[in-house]
Amino acid sequence: MAACYVLIVAAGSGERFGPGLPKQYRTLGGIPILRRSIRAFLDHPGIAGIQVVINPAHRPHYDAAVGGLALPPPVAGGATRQQTTLNGLLALQASAPDLVLIHDAVRPLVDAATITRVIDALGRHRGAVAAVPVVDTLKRAADGLVVGTVDRADLWHAQTPQGFRYADILAAHRAGAAAGLTDDAAVAEQAGIAVAVVLGHADNLKITTEADLDRAERMLGGSRPSPARPALPDLRVGNGFDVHRFGPGDQVTLCGVSIPHDAGLLGHSDADVGLHALTDAILGAIGDGDIGQHFPPTDPRWRGADSTVFLAHAASLVAARGGHIAHVDVTLICERPKIGPHRLRMKARLAELLALPADRVSVKATTTEGLGFTGRREGIAAQATATIGL
Ligand code: MG
Numbered sequence: 001m002a003a004c005y006v007l008i009v010a011a012g013s014g015e016r017f018g019p020g021l022p023k024q025y026r027t028l029g030g031i032p033i034l035r036r037s038i039r040a041f042l043d044h045p046g047i048a049g050i051q052v053v054i055n056p057a058h059r060p061h062y063d064a065a066v067g068g069l070a071l072p073p074p075v076a077g078g079a080t081r082q083q084t085t086l087n088g089l090l091a092l093q094a095s096a097p098d099l100v101l102i103h104d105a106v107r108p109l110v111d112a113a114t115i116t117r118v119i120d121a122l123g124r125h126r127g128a129v130a131a132v133p134v135v136d137t138l139k140r141a142a143d144g145l146v147v148g149t150v151d152r153a154d155l156w157h158a159q160t161p162q163g164f165r166y167a168d169i170l171a172a173h174r175a176g177a178a179a180g181l182t183d184d185a186a187v188a189e190q191a192g193i194a195v196a197v198v199l200g201h202a203d204n205l206k207i208t209t210e211a212d213l214d215r216a217e218r219m220l221g222g223s224r225p226s227p228a229r230p231a232l233p234d235l236r237v238g239n240g241f242d243v244h245r246f247g248p249g250d251q252v253t254l255c256g257v258s259i260p261h262d263a264g265l266l267g268h269s270d271a272d273v274g275l276h277a278l279t280d281a282i283l284g285a286i287g288d289g290d291i292g293q294h295f296p297p298t299d300p301r302w303r304g305a306d307s308t309v310f311l312a313h314a315a316s317l318v319a320a321r322g323g324h325i326a327h328v329d330v331t332l333i334c335e336r337p338k339i340g341p342h343r344l345r346m347k348a349r350l351a352e353l354l355a356l357p358a359d360r361v362s363v364k365a366t367t368t369e370g371l372g373f374t375g376r377r378e379g380i381a382a383q384a385t386a387t388i389g390l
Helices: 033-041 056-065 081-091 112-121 166-174 183-192 210-219 272-285 308-320 340-354
Strands: 004-010 049-054 101-104 129-133 138-142 144-151 157-166 195-199 235-247 251-254 257-260 326-335 361-366 379-389
Touching: 004 033, 004 081, 004 166, 004 183, 033 049, 033 056, 033 101, 033 112, 049 081, 056 379, 081 101, 081 183, 101 112, 101 166, 101 308, 112 129, 112 157, 112 195, 129 183, 157 166, 157 183, 183 195, 235 272, 251 379, 257 340, 272 308, 272 326, 272 379, 308 326, 326 340, 340 361
Parallel strands: 004 049, 004 101, 129 195, 326 361
Antiparallel strands: 101 157, 129 157, 138 144, 235 379, 251 257, 326 379
16 A cells, blocks of 8 residues: 655744734644644554644644654744745655645644545545535625626635645655745646545634634534633543353463463463453544454464553554553453452553553453353453543
């Protein structure tokens, strides 16, 4: 698959917003606008990496806005929008991207489907721009009087992201653009690159004024946070469930702890049903698939694997998003072995694996009163819940 990188252009000084914090660092729903824009791409599976271009004078605002996100250092913008983009493109050179999307930092509500459409269009076209059709009737006026009606049939509002083959857009920006070009598609057009229009989204608003910010807050379903109405944190709760069948053996591994038993658990890995359910709960909370997708059972690398590897990977995906695991709760469901005597060891092991204090980790156990497959002692089930702050 072609490696697609994103350049997020955040170097604007935002005069239209008036004095104070530059608009890309203002908050929307309690989260900095730039952070929202970055997260839209960090969370998209088609994106290999992100480069942000900033005004170096804004560095303290930048550091505060992106804290905890896994990003390369920002690069400094230039005197013009075009020079700023060129600086960003040059910073991506070492990553050798096939494709690059260029996105305005002040479009924080870009949706995943729009990003996907732009990437997909680059399979068929050298350039692609997200856009929405013009629906209002357009009037041409002079001296305050209408002098004509413009045919809107072929007119689109250009948005971002705008996508290109990396080599194409780098060459186009290097060649230098005519003054007054306001987006990268225009630079590409000037260089003779055919740019396709793909459907964007009406909500992919460019926040350039206070009124835009109010509109974006309304779109998010609330008014601006205030002391009386604090912003809700981005709190996620995921759940996971897993079952493994008993087979020959003399021990089972549950929540990272080996327990002597008159049977073992069958599975491709060490069959730690507790850690599998918990790994799925964490992946669920960040919307990142499931354990089988990250560690396919068909892959010989995971034969007999220590399941703590799976848990550590899920935890690292949370950390890469700038999140933290606030609490985990695992329930083991079986008649035998008796979990009670080992419960505290399991809790301590999970706390150690996730670097959490003991009161943020719970391990519980129950039987099913002799009913069902766990009641017949055919296997062990586990369910887990993970609470994650992003
Ligand atoms: Mg499993």
